Amino acid sequence: MKFGGSSVGEAACIQRAADIVESHHAAGDEVAVVVSACSGITDRIIAAADEAATSSEEPAIGEFISALRERHIRLLEATAPDHTRGVTEMIDDLLCRLQNILTAVHTLKELTPRSRDYIISFGERLSAPIFSAALRQRGIPSVVLDGAEAGIVTTANHSDARALPLSEERIRARVAPLLAKSVPVIMGFMGATEQGVITTLGRSGSDYSAAVIGAGISADEIWIWTDVDGVMTSDPRIIEDARVLDEISYLEVMELSYFGAKVLHPRSIEPAMQKDIPIRVKNSFRPDAPGTIIRRDRHLEKRVVKAIALIEKVALVNVNGAQMIGRPGVAKMIFEALAEREVNIMMISQGSSEANISLIIDESHLDAALAALNPILKQGVVREVTHDRDVVALAVVGAGMAGSPGTGGRIFSALGRAGINVMMISQGSSEVNVSFVVKAGDGKRALRVLHDEFRLSENSDETEDAAVSSPQSRDGGPAHARTHLP
Ligand SMILES: Nc1ncnc2c1ncn2[C@@H]1O[C@H](COP(=O)(O)OP(=O)(O)O)[C@@H](O)[C@H]1O
Ligand SMILES: N[C@@H](CC(=O)OP(=O)(O)O)C(=O)O
Structure with missing residues (x-):
């Protein structure tokens, strides 16, 4: 299950998402979770990194770090009150590293693709421990893994890296054994090269992380939890009467996402398609709505244009x-x-x-x-x-x-x-x-x-x-x- 930024942006959203995981866990399903950064955080980190690299004046790095801390600690306290101490230490450690690297970027006035990728992975580094703590708060054993620890090995093209085939075996070895005894929470959007250099997978890349992880553990289904009821006939922000599709094929949704339908990252289809794993797109704000199922097209086409x-x-x-x-x-x-x-x-x-x-x-x-x-x-x-x-x-x-x-x-x-x-x-x-x-x-x-x-x-x-x-x-x-x- 992947929870996008809109599904982990507020305490109430994290609670709803944790409820969803809890109900599946209670029903005996084995679940791996992939999370994105809280909504808006990746954009803010990118802006802070760009400012640090280009600003001739002293950038407000301290204020930025404080604002990040305040938002994440608030989420933690509201969703995992019994686990604040350990996770707060973790958040403070992360923020200290982020502050140091932003300061170094400003001193050197240099933001390489490599350091940029490391910096922009912090949104997920901050959200995943909070989500995992919210699960532990409910009595569900949970561990946190970053993309590389989960086994995602990528090409070296920073900010647009792709998972290499050897990821599959590593994910099977590292994530699958955790499923019987816990719910692993994996940081989306990132991986690392074979040499261990952190990479990111392109904007909205957590969908791709989820598909790669799902394929690696041979999941029965990959569920993408977002803020709309499923894949729709068009972008609902432009077409107010756009309709949710019950079903769509891998190829059709690949075309749609390639041409801008933000609901799924275009690369997220291939890993699922290769292993014939259906993808479900569902609304974390309305979990009972059926959502859209994406799979091999086995049915009679009812529509010429979908x-x-x-x-x-x-x-x-x-x-x-x-x-x-x-x-x-x-x-x-x-x-x-x-x-x-x-x-x-x-x-x-x-x-x-x-x-x-x-x-x-x-x-x-x-x-x-x-x-x-x-x-x-x-x-x-x-x-x-x-x-x-x-x-x-x-x-x-x-x-x-x-x-x-x-x-x-x-x-x-x-x-x-x-x-x-x-x-x-x-x-x-x-x-x-x-x-x-x-x-x-x-x-x-x-x-x-x-x-x-x-x-x-x-x-x-x-x-x-x-x-x-x-x-x-x-x-x-x-x-x-x-x-x-x-
Ligand atoms: N065809 C489409 N079907 C559904 N949503 C779409 C479509 N085209 C664009 N969108 C937009 O994609 C958004 C979901 O993607 P995104 O904002 O990245 O969510 P998340 O934070 O869950 O990853 C929806 O809120 C919707 O506005
Ligand atoms: N946080 C990353 C990755 C991501 O997938 O985000 P979301 O699931 O909110 O689209 C980004 O903003 O690009």
Whole structure:
């Protein structure tokens, strides 16, 4: 079970989360817990680290540490009154280390990726002992492990590390034996390289920690406890009548999370999918609500389109040039140059004339992308490289789209009727996702228009766009024979 920042941010939230664990423990389930930092804490630590590294004036490190202490001690006293002494010592020790390293960062005016990762892991270092104490307060034996102690061994790319395959065996050896006699509480979001250097797994990476741990202990299910009732047809902060999906496949949710549905980290699907472990997304504020189950798609598709995601903070890069036509190796040159600078490409589209390749990348990678493409421009094959930061990407997702004619027509007709100009379109051959790019100012309206067009706020059986898929599974094998019902 993973409890996100919103599920451990206040004393009442920790109590509710501990109640959930207690009820499963009492029912005889073996449970491992992964926790995130309390809501807002990681952002604050990042801001403090950046300030320490850049500020020419004396940063208020002492005040920051005091504020962190006050919030966490308050949570501890409210949730584990009989365990305050030992855990307070632990918190004070952690805060002393954090204060020392922030002071060193300020003195040196240097924040390396390595020290940054160590610093931003403190949110989880502080929340996990409190959660574990809240369990002990209820008489449940519990131990705390950091990501590395739990066996998560990662690549060395700081702030975006991935678990290495050898993690599985280590997690099995280190976490599984604890389950029979206790509830281990594992700090999410972090691991360490084989050399023991602390790494973090990318923002919202505790979901990924939970999936890696779940796969390592061969869990029956991985439960992600958050602040909404499950995976929804769209971001409920933008689409107020977004509906909770009972069920969604690994591939569909992977597309949604990749395109910005914050409810799950995109990398958290693969470890579960590889071992065929279902993921349940549930609301820790309403534990009785059924939530969403994510698993291999074994059922008839009722819907052509299931959900729509919007991703902001992206940039469009266009690479143009008549000389690119029919010339082998141009795409290789472009993609190699971008890969060398670690530019992550989210969408690719090439005109059939081959005179243009359009890319969508993370906005923060734009400068690196332009620097990477500049030498190619100088070689003369590419005539111009243009870019636009003022764009967003949308992904329309649903396994029922595969082999179901007319969906693209419906998407783009609806946008056309609403006067929304589409700047780029891309569809993978899996046909689980149609993604496209519009001006940033049109993004939320496009989401609304398509949510209405596919009547996503209504229950599937009442809608007209039910489609019948072949019984062959989408994730498990080819399933192209789908009939679209009028
Ligand atoms: N398709 C979606 N379904 C559900 N939630 C979504 C979706 N898209 C975006 N969200 C947002 O994701 C949030 C949950 O993620 P997050 O804030 O990281 O929670 P946690 O703190 O539990 O990790 C929800 O509150 C919701 O606003
Ligand atoms: N604390 C980390 C990791 C995390 O997963 O958080 P959350 O579960 O609240 O999204 C972050 O803020 O990125």
